[in-house]
Amino acid sequence: MYKTTAKIEGMSCGMCEAHICDVIRKTFPNAKKVSASHIKNIATFVTDEPVNGDALEDSIKATGYIYKGYESEPVEKKRGLFSFHSRKD
Numbered sequence: 001m002y003k004t005t006a007k008i009e010g011m012s013c014g015m016c017e018a019h020i021c022d023v024i025r026k027t028f029p030n031a032k033k034v035s036a037s038h039i040k041n042i043a044t045f046v047t048d049e050p051v052n053g054d055a056l057e058d059s060i061k062a063t064g065y066i067y068k069g070y071e072s073e074p075v076e077k078k079r080g081l082f083s084f085h086s087r088k089d
Helices: 014-027 053-063
Strands: 002-009 032-037 042-047 066-074
Touching: 002 053, 014 032, 014 042, 014 053, 053 066
Parallel strands: none
Antiparallel strands: 002 042, 002 066, 032 042
């Protein structure tokens, strides 16, 4: 899995955040945990495969917001508290 953080300027409210999230979901249909913050000027999401940076840039720019780049890093899926295997002897 990969966590991607896009740097975006021009968002000023919750509706802007929702718009960016919708664009990311449309561009990357398998994206999970999609969120945006107009305070931090970022949007984050998780995908199974690395993202296409050009597609991300094009989709953000098409909305009229200012795309400032992105970072993507591999992340391990966290195991839940009860996701262990017990062994019966």
